[in-house]
Every structure is written in structure tokens, then in C-alpha cells.
Amino acid sequence: MGLELYLDLVSQPCRAVYIFAKKNGIPFELRPVDIFRGQLVSKDFSQINNLCKVPALKDGDFILSESTAILIYLSSKYPTADHWYPSNLQARARIHEYLGWHADCVRGTFGVPLWTQVLAPLIGVHLPEEKVQRNRAAMDRALQELEDKFLRDQAFLTGQHVTLADLMALEELIQPVAVGFDLFEGRPKLTAWRERLEAFLGMDLCQETHGLILNILEQAANKKIPDPAPEVYPYMLLRISRIP
Numbered sequence: 001m002g003l004e005l006y007l008d009l010v011s012q013p014c015r016a017v018y019i020f021a022k023k024n025g026i027p028f029e030l031r032p033v034d035i036f037r038g039q040l041v042s043k044d045f046s047q048i049n050n051l052c053k054v055p056a057l058k059d060g061d062f063i064l065s066e067s068t069a070i071l072i073y074l075s076s077k078y079p080t081a082d083h084w085y086p087s088n089l090q091a092r093a094r095i096h097e098y099l100g101w102h103a104d105c106v107r108g109t110f111g112v113p114l115w116t117q118v119l120a121p122l123i124g125v126h127l128p129e130e131k132v133q134r135n136r137a138a139m140d141r142a143l144q145e146l147e148d149k150f151l152r153d154q155a156f157l158t159g160q161h162v163t164l165a166d167l168m169a170l171e172e173l174i175q176p177v178a179v180g181f182d183l184f185e186g187r188p189k190l191t192a193w194r195e196r197l198e199a200f201l202g203m204d205l206c207q208e209t210h211g212l213i214l215n216i217l218e219q220a221a222n223k224k225i226p227d228p229a230p231e232v233y234p235y236m237l238l239r240i241s242r243i244p
């Protein structure tokens with residue numbers, strides 16, 4: 001069996017892995033894991049990742065979780081262009097500098113609007129407006145830092161070329177946009193970065209990767225999102241209780 005990727009394109013880190021593999025023509029079998037249908041906690045998937053999280057990669061007997069580890073594995077194993085994960089030490093260190101900040105300030109913050117607007121209501125939970133506003137302020141602070149510390153006057157987040165850092169950032173920033181928080185409004189620099197990145201990736205690939213999440217509100221309105229499986233409730237309640 002060749003490379004297998006366990007993904008749900010509703011998930012930001014899964015989309016970063018998907019778009020990278022597709023853009024680079026890396027051959028893989030897609031193993032869809034439907035989060036809403038409780039497949040993360042299925043027996044089959046827990047044998048792939050006992051932390052029950054996507055994305056996950058299986059390459060023969062080798063199994064790997066964590067999107068950044070997966071992206072680095074793919075960019076190292078397959079003949080991908082150097083700019084994604086440069087061999088130059090300092091250029092590579094810049095990517096890790098971004099990824100460290102991303103883990104602290106982006107991951108965990110930009111996914112919250114999907115929970116407050118779509119997922120929590122699916123199980124009858126409505127979060128107080130105060131929490132929505134607190135999250136909005138945290139996103140605004142992070143966006144400012146993203147522009148001031150990373151993007152500055154560069155074309156991409158760590159320099160003049162697209163890297164893994166840009167993919168990780170783009171996928172997180174799209175999550176709130178999908179549920180109606182237009183983070184790019186009033187931020188011309190960030191908007192230009194997104195346009196450059198999407199033009200580089202290609203509109204067809206962006207549509208293929210982002211279509212599901214960008215239609216999530218419509219799907220929710222038309223009751224097309226399945227009711228979460230009962231075994232997912234404890235995870236959902238825990239996840240909701242952690243929203244500051």
C-alpha cells in the first residue's frame with residue numbers, strides 16, 4: 001500500500017496537508033475521516049491515531065500525526081521545490097519560528113468561530129456573545145502580529161517565496177471567514193498576501209480544498225450537516241468548555 005492520508009477537509013491542518021500534497025503532485029490514497037459522523041473516535045481510526053485527531057499519514061508501516069510533521073515528511077520524501085521547506089538553515093528556521101508562534105496564537109483561536117456559530121448549536125449549546133467578542137479580539141491581536149512580525153513588506157510570511165508556513169496560516173484564516181467573520185476586511189496587506197498565495201496555488205485547487213468549509217453555513221442552514229453521533233458529544237462538550 002502506498003501513501004495514505006486520513007483527512008477531513010473541514011479541518012484546517014488537514015487542508016494544509018491536502019493542498020500541499022495536491023499542489024506537489026504527491027500520489028496518495030485519501031482516507032476520509034468524517035469528524036461529524038464520529039469517525040475520529042471509531043475503533044479503526046484509533047488504531048491509526050490513538051489521540052483520535054486528524055490529519056494522519058500512513059506510509060507502509062509508518063504512521064505519523066501532526067500536520068507540521070506530516071508536511072515536513074512529505075516535503076522531504078518527495079521531490080518538491082526547495083522553497084516549501086528550504087534547505088538553507090536560516091530560511092528553514094524562519095518557518096519554525098512562524099510555526100511556533102502559530103501554535104501559540106493562531107491554532108486554538110481561529111477555529112473557535114466555527115464552534116460558536118455552527119458546531120455548538122448543533123448540539124443545542126449557544127455560547128455567550130461575550131465569548132464570541134473575546135475570541136474576535138484575540139483574532140484581531142493575532143492578525144496584527146501576523147502582519148507586523150511576519151508578513152511585513154514581504155510577499156509571503158517568511159520571505160519572498162511560498163513555504164509551509166503560508167499554507168498553515170491560510171487554512172486557519174479561512175476558517176472564521178467561512179462562518180462570516182471577514183478577517184481580511186480593512187487589511188490590504190493581508191488581503192494581497194492571500195491573493196498572491198491563492199494565485200500561486202491555483203483557483204481550481206483552492207476551490208477543491210476550500211469548497212466544503214466555505215459552504216458550511218449554507219449546509220448548516222439547509223440541515224445538511226449530519227447530527228453529531230452520540231459518541232462525539234463528550235468531545236464536543238469538552239472542546240466547547242475550553243473556549244475562553
Ligand SMILES: N[C@@H](CCC(=O)N[C@@H](CS)C(=O)NCC(=O)O)C(=O)O
Binds near residue numbers: 065067
Ligand atoms: N496539532 C494538530 C492538531 C490536530 C487537530 O486538532 N485536529 C482536529 C481537527 S481540526 C481534531 O482532530 N480534533 C479532534 C480532537 O481534538 O479530539 C495538527 O496540527 O495536526
